[in-house]
Amino acid sequence: MIASMVQSKAQRAKFLAFCLLPTMILFAVFSVYPLISGLYYSLFKWSGSGAKKTFIGLGNYARLLEDPVIPKAIGHDYFLVFFKVLGIMVLATFFAVVLTQFRIKESGFYRVVFFFPNIMSVVVIGILWTFIYNPDMGLVNSGLRAIGLDGWTRPWLGSLTWALPSIVLPAVWAGIGLFMLMIMGGISGIPASIFEAADVDGATKWEQFWKITLPLVWAQLKASIIYIVITTLNGSFVIVQIMTEGGPNNATHVMGSYLYQQAFVNYNFGYAAAIGVLILALSLATVLCLQLFLKREKIQY
Amino acid sequence: MKRQLKGLVAAAIIAGLMAGCGSTGQQETGKAADKPAEAAAKGKLSGKFEIQYFVGGYGDKWWKQAISDFKAANTGLDIVEYAGPNVNTEMKTRWISNTPPDLVYIAGAGSSEAQMVADDQLMDLTEWARTLKLEDGTPLLSSFFVKPGEYNGKMYALPLVLDAWGTWYDRSWMKQNGYKVPSDFNTWLDTMKDVKEKGGIAPLVTDGKHPYPLRGLLMPGFAAEGGEKLIADLVDAKEGAWKSEPVLKVVKKVEQMQKAGYIDPGFAALNHTQSQMNFLLHKNAFIPVGFWLPFEMQKDVPQGFDFGFIPTPMQDPGKPFAMLPQISPLAIAKKAKNPEAAKAFIDFVFKRKYAELSPELQGAMLNIKGVNLDNNPKIPPYLKEVNALVNDKSKVTFYSLPHPMSADLEKPVFDQLVSLMLGQITAEEFVQRAEKAAADFRKNSK
Incomplete structure (x- = not known):
């Protein structure tokens, strides 16, 4: 009787294999293999379009150190990380609090409105905003002209100064919805009695936000920040590629778009692989730093 | 068990690789x-x-x-x-x-x-x-x-x-407005001045994301100024070629256009179809681009638009047009x-x-x-x-490049050209930076 209830060791192994094997195989094929081959190719001078490969050891890495675009691209990556985290977190938290705690009638409608950009492809968002920023026919410049601010119009994406900040806006806009929902989930998990008690004690909404809401949704905030950082470091490539292709004069290149340019426009596949390794190293280092930085006692009331 | 798992992973990788290599239309x-x-x-x-x-x-x-x-x-x-x-x-x-x-x-x-x-x-x-x-x-x-x-x-x-690269204009629109079709750099400047003053538009537009202005504006100028020897040296990144006298002279012409406000200030935000669209809508008068323009834009050509083509007039008066294929x-x-x-x-x-x-x-x-x-x-x-x-x-005069310019040289030079055409750097700074790009290219292509 007991024997039939306890699984045999072999059965247990079979069950585990059944659960883990598909994931392991996918992981090996789509993560481990590309990772290793990326490392491997970064040691070669290879165009990526022919069979001719020359082993050059750390040559591509030496080139990384001398390439003037690399420090620029890294700077742009962290510029985007900083402003995206700031913009998305502030706005998403603000909207989440307003929609959950202020009992607005149309909160369902706003939820849809804010989440809407999340169901659009980044490619569509990029193209849409390229039109919005178009120097001649775009919404931004036409709007400025309509209200008499002609002096403020500029070729947003074509300006060495304004191109990168112009990319932040759609990136933030596209990101808010998902994190707003995550934070709303966190807030609705806080027992209403805590807020009621705070009300009785005479705490203002502002105090309630700082003392109750924020500490109790910290886990969600932390997860959101790390997620934004990782997706920005690895994924801003798409929006940059669509909107500016890294230009004008490399003013918006992020590491991902520069990697793409080196691999598929300039035919330096090996060098691009080295850039890929650099992205990996920087993402890892950043996430580790964040983990330390965001470490905070878990609070329960 | 472990060995089996390894075998399976290996088999999956091989299967994936084979699947990736098979399909073409x-x-x-x-x-x-x-x-x-x-x-x-x-x-x-x-x-x-x-x-x-x-x-x-x-x-x-x-x-x-x-x-x-x-x-x-x-x-x-x-x-x-x-x-x-x-x-x-x-x-x-x-x-x-x-x-x-x-x-x-x-x-x-x-x-x-x-x-x-x-x-x-x-x-x-x-x-x-x-x-x-x-x-x-x-x-x-x-x-x-x-x-x-x-x-x-x-x-x-x-x-x-x-x-071939050259410069397009709308023949009937130019005629209607009394603008003259240029025959060399000086007459081009005259027409651009006319277009800017009378029409209130920046006369020249181009693609700011890809090296079109390098191929369609600078290279014909270089060819007219220094012939096949010069353009060959430039393409091969010969030491000193990019900061040579004839190159600086041509770049100065572009700088002159920029300073006079003849280059569309928004060009760096436009790709080639957007710049071509601006041209078709008469937001600009000239666009340096290839033969393919009318065929590529055939669905968007406004009625009455009459394509006219000249090799880009970057040459001094008295010289024949230079054309780069x-x-x-x-x-x-x-x-x-x-x-x-x-x-x-x-x-x-x-x-x-x-x-x-x-x-x-x-x-x-x-x-x-x-x-x-x-x-x-x-x-x-x-x-x-x-x-x-x-x-x-x-x-x-037709000038052939010994071979197309490598993207590793073309892209960084083009990047600096964008800065020049935005008025951010001078012609002298441009040639210095282009020479540096050529030096980097020589080093990396070894």
Whole structure:
């Protein structure tokens, strides 16, 4: 009787294999293999379009150190990380609090409105905003002209100064919805009695936000920040590629778009692989730093 | 268990790799190769013959015609076509794995003659090309507008379609507004001044994301100023070439246009179709771009728009226009399995007959001199005009690049050109930075 209830060791192994094997195989094929081959190719001078490969050891890495675009691209990556985290977190938290705690009638409608950009492809968002920023026919410049601010119009994406900040806006806009929902989930998990008690004690909404809401949704905030950082470091490539292709004069290149340019426009596949390794190293280092930085006692009331 | 797991992972990786290499859009034209006896009876050529050709704005009508004619003349061949707008990417795995198609038309995104030569993928055609002749017996090489690219004295690809960079304008709009069509740099400045003052628009627009202004504005200027020697030195990144006197002189002309406000301040935000659209909407008067403009934009051309073309007037008064071609060549793979068929096909299409068909079927000229287009009513007038212009030596000088500029040099130089055209750097700073880019290029291409 007991024997039939306890699984045999072999059965247990079979069950585990059944659960883990598909994931392991996918992981090996789509993560481990590309990772290793990326490392491997970064040691070669290879165009990526022919069979001719020359082993050059750390040559591509030496080139990384001398390439003037690399420090620029890294700077742009962290510029985007900083402003995206700031913009998305502030706005998403603000909207989440307003929609959950202020009992607005149309909160369902706003939820849809804010989440809407999340169901659009980044490619569509990029193209849409390229039109919005178009120097001649775009919404931004036409709007400025309509209200008499002609002096403020500029070729947003074509300006060495304004191109990168112009990319932040759609990136933030596209990101808010998902994190707003995550934070709303966190807030609705806080027992209403805590807020009621705070009300009785005479705490203002502002105090309630700082003392109750924020500490109790910290886990969600932390997860959101790390997620934004990782997706920005690895994924801003798409929006940059669509909107500016890294230009004008490399003013918006992020590491991902520069990697793409080196691999598929300039035919330096090996060098691009080295850039890929650099992205990996920087993402890892950043996430580790964040983990330390965001470490905070878990609070329960 | 562990060993089994390893085996499974390995099997999955191999399966994944094999799946990744298999699919391309191929079409089979004939199956005759299955019967070698019949093939031998009808023609000398037999076996499978694979052609890779890019299909872009020019369409594939010319190709279909040429291939079906070739097929009719060589019934023993089994012709397989790999074609389409993404064919260069789709066929990459074949080139990487050293099993390329026999013949390749090097054109469109993702293709580069210089890179294919650097990767040692193309057959040396130097000796054989000398034996080719047109219908009337004139040697093919002396009938080319543009000489084949040369790499250490060897040629690997024969230029088939002739594209050239020049400057477009709307003939009827210019006439209506009383603007004069420029004939050299000074008259161009005069017209641009006129357009800016009377029309209130920035006269010149171009693509700010890709090296169009480098190819369409600077290079013709360099050619007019320093001839083929200079442009060859520039393309080869010879030490000192980019900061030489003639280069600075031409760059100063661009700087002058920028300072006068003749360059659209928004150009850096535009890609080539957006800049072409601005031009069609008369937001600008001139656009330096290739022959393909009318064909590419044919669906968006406003009524009454009348395309006019001149080689970009960067030259001083009294000199002929300088024209720089951008050619799309045919080449044979070094590892071709049926090189004889590939050679026969090249010989077959490099004829006046197919050069006459090309403007009609694909709106493009082939790289063959002395083709008469006047009697064909299906050919658009601007192409006839271009054909007459390029065949007139007193007005236009053709300058061939020894080979296309490598993207590793072109991109950083173009980046600096954008800064110059935005007014962020001076002509002197530009030449210094371009020279630095050339030095980096020399270092990295070793």
